[in-house]
Amino acid sequence: MATFITNKNEIREEASKASVTRVAMPWKAPAPARREKTSSRVPDQELADFFEHLATLLGSGVTLVSALDFIAGSTRRPGLKAALTRVNEALRAGDVFSEALTRETAVFDRAAAGMIKAGEAGGTLESVCSELAASYSRRAEARSQFFQALTYPAVVACFGVLTVLVLLLFVIPKVGTVFEAWDTPLPLMTRLLLAASRFMRHGGFLAVLIPFAALPLLARFKKLSLMPFLISIAQKTPFLKDLFSLGDFVRLMRTWGMLLRSGVPILEAIRSSRDVVASDSLRASLAAVSEKILRGERLQEALQHEDWLPDLAKHFLRVGEETGTLDGAFDKIARFYERQLAAKLKIVSTLVEPALILLVGVSVGVLVISMLLPIFEMSLAVK
Secondary structure: OOOOOOOHHHHHHHHHHHHHHHHHOOOOOOOOOOOOOOOOOOOHHHHHHHHHHHHHHHHOOOOHHHHHHHHHHHOOOHHHHHHHHHHHHHHHOOOOHHHHHHOOOOOOOHHHHHHHHHHHHHOOHHHHHHHHHHHHHHHHHHHHHHHHHHHHHHHHHHHHHHHHHHHHHHHHHHHHHHHHOOOOOOOHHHHHHHHHHHHHHHHHOHHHHHHHHHHHHHHHHOOOOHHHHHHHHHOOOHHHHHHHHHHHHHHHHHHHHHHHHOOOOHHHHHHHHHHHOOOHHHHHHHHHHHHHHHOOOOHHHHOOOOOOOOHHHHHHHHHHHHHOOHHHHHHHHHHHHHHHHHHHHHHHHHHHHHHHHHHHHHHHHHHHHHHHHHHHHHHHHHO
16 A cells, blocks of 8 residues: 555645755755665555656656655655665765666666656656656556455465365364274275374374475575565466466566657667566566667567567567557557456456365365265165
């Protein structure tokens, strides 16, 4: 959830007061920025709010230094506050905004810094900030849709595992003591179930819990926070890998279109966009494409043999390059494949949820039937 002030008139009034106060005070050379141990990961929606508020303040005539100072004071996100403080100190020391952003790679990607640099050169910093706000907002919405589609299946799966563990650890052992008093052989399913219950009661449940408990430790060993580490695992899962790849592709097309529209050269756009994709293989491919363009190849030639680029997208790019409308071509490609991504996410939520519910029901049903089989057999023997 965003923590900025959301009323634009309030932003203008408060920032104007802050601006006046800072003009009246004598300026001192800033001390070297000390990097505190804060969480640098900033949600996309908060970055969208930051650039939207920055565009509003710049459009109201507030200076860049005063605008950043005001926004840094109004956010409760430690990583963003620390980054904006260091950027502001760099501006007061004589750096330009884009150069200061390039040093805050933990918060701002190179694509954002490249757009800001183009906006500074063309005098369109306000419109560039507005476009960055729209871009981060779309990215946040796509991420939200993805996790919403997977949240309910994950809850159902956890509930199913918990139900089976409770039955194996507490219910089945009590029923098993009754079966042990019978002087009749038990069915194979029941014997296997009782053996599994004994295994779980004598420490076997740790085999289920240890992998989940080990995830934070493994993430710490790899110097990642837990959520990025889980995402990196999900990216290697067969079905989820396709969704992540399509999300990367859509984000890449949006970024290229945005950078070209802001006046960034295509070579710099490709290099900067490597920071907005999650796939290591796609980053390597973009590095190879930029080398081809550096050698003089056209964009359509450099991308001709790239498997991650669909044939339809190659056709759009060929037409866009020939007509000089590459930015529009990138936007069309992004919109088209955004619809495909939304359709696939809908399939996930439509098919995976009932499939998991069915799986949980079948698992519990097998446990119940295994416990009832001896009773049925005994009743038949009595008759």
